[in-house]
Amino acid sequence: MRAFNSINGLVVPIDRSNVDTDAIIPKQFLKSIRRTGFGPNLFDAWRYLDEGQPEQDNARRPLNPDFVLNQARYQGAEILLARENFGCGSSREHAPWALEDFGIRVLIAPSYADIFFNNCFKNGLLPIVLPETVVDGLFHEVLTQAGYRLHVDLQQQRVVTPSGVQHEFVVEEFRKYCLLNGLDEIGLTLRHADQIRAYETLRAQQEPWIFGVRS
């Protein structure tokens, strides 16, 4: 996993609430058996005017000029500003894969769906929760100031606006540690292998049917 420390990134606003994972990456792209290459199909149904298919040459497809990701001022954005309950719907990790592949490193929203929120951390994405009024203010600023950037510092747990206003955010210690160091969670867990085995032995005495081989 790619480590994350801080960025000073261009912000793209997606001004809708309840953006679901079907919108972030539509179902036809879930057929891939790979983890990469989803970026061109991020928000596919909103971004293009035709219906996208896997393994297609996306460069030749007609773009929807009204969709923010296609507007010149947002090209190269690394921070996605969103509304409440972002990432609701299915558990597909293809959603953070698509965001990451597209180049997004940070999300800022008042709230996220639980599974999506978790999935972000496993893929080097930082989903930041800020109060609704703060997010509202950021939307206003990004829409009125071309080239709007935010400075996001994970170590300090701070978002800093161009005018120097600081917004602190909360992040779980363990997740912060993994993200800062780009650490693989499985490797960390396997350090406790003995403890897991001891747990199994105990549980097997109480609920043997969980461990029995049956078919």
Place this chain on the structure above:
Amino acid sequence: MTPLTLYEKLWRTHVVRQESDGTALIYIDRHLVHEVTSPQAFEGLRLAGRSLWRKNSILATADHNTPTTQQTVIADPVSRLQVDTLDANCARYGLTEFPMGDHRQGIVHVIGPEQGATLPGMTVVCGDSHTSTHGAFAALAFGIGTSEVEHVMATQTLVARPSKTLRVQVDGQLPLGVTAKDVALAIIAKIGTAGGTGHAIEFAGEAIRGLSMEGRMTLCNMAIEAGARAGMVAVDQTTLDYLRDRPFAPRGGEWDLAQAYWRTLHSDEGALFDREVVLDAGAIEPLVTWGTSPEMVVAVGGRVPDPALEPDLTRREGMLRALGYMDLSANMPMTDIWIDKVFIGSCTNSRIEDLRAAAAVLEGRRIAPNIKLALAVPGSGLVKRAAEAEGLDRIFMAAGFEWRNPGCSMCLGMNDDRLSAGERCASTSNRNFEGRQGTGGRTHLVSPQMAAAAAVAGHFVDVRDYLPHHQRTA
């Protein structure tokens, strides 16, 4: 002793290691696997040179990409590769799989309980958000992403933090024609699609105890549509009767032991929940969604809501966008909405009881001429067999429905069953998101009997006018 909620009991039993930051390593008892969210996890294991921690915790099946017209070939090469990859991974690691064509194959959330692979007191995970379904058995069941699938495969655990608890109590009895699906939609209408975020929901109350296991599964299935990763129902006699003699369930002395333990799986008297919501079952009506989120729902006798009356600006915009996408106008009666297709299936409503309920409405009737396609898709090969043994297939076909093979089918357009742009569908599935059933398709979520009645009328109607006579007078 402090009284505990069901969730707290399940959580405590599964903590392997408590961390100081509030997270814990929790043990996973059952891991269900399907073709869409597993290939990258298997690949990750392989690349890291890791082995599977406990193979017999896994039950795998292909469901999302499988065709429903036949079970021999998948025409789309991309879909085929995904299913072949699952087969190859299962063979390589020696996992229990019900592949396409096996009579036990089906939607992962239908076959887990059907096989008794989902049991009370278990933690159950799957790379699929509707894993909440299995909570109907007083299991702690929730969907995970692919990285977590890999984590469970390699360590049999997950790093998690306890959820808050929400009790949704549904008092009284459900009126005739009102089903678990309507209860689920009514709850989502009340608390919103983010209402359960961060919470595990326990469904309780007289109306819930009165539900069959099928109904409880429908309800828990849609907990995720209320934002909750997990939904659950306490163990009672209904739970035990359902599980007895299932292939993966314990037998003999072990069954007795298990049963005694499972009976403790309920919230204690006086247990405290972080939140409680109460609904009156008698006030719930057959519901239909009008928009592109499950919370956009009204009674079938009602009208499409008017965005002009919504004070919140973001919400109003969302309503306007939904009406545009759905091609509906404010204030029109729901019964004036004509449909093109009907889909009875999905992990929400494809079990035997759902098919029986729909067939009871269809018996002796025909679908309306404007219906281009009506699909009945059993949730598993075993459900299909059971339905055929009862003659339900003949009722569906006589009414003009197509009787298909098990799979996710038109719940999401990953296989051949989907909506074309502009088509409108009465669907028993769980998500009415834009494009979910096919790009540009319009989905209205309903119960199986409401879908059947809509198929007969050609537009939405109140199923209570279509119930078979003996049910109406019952």
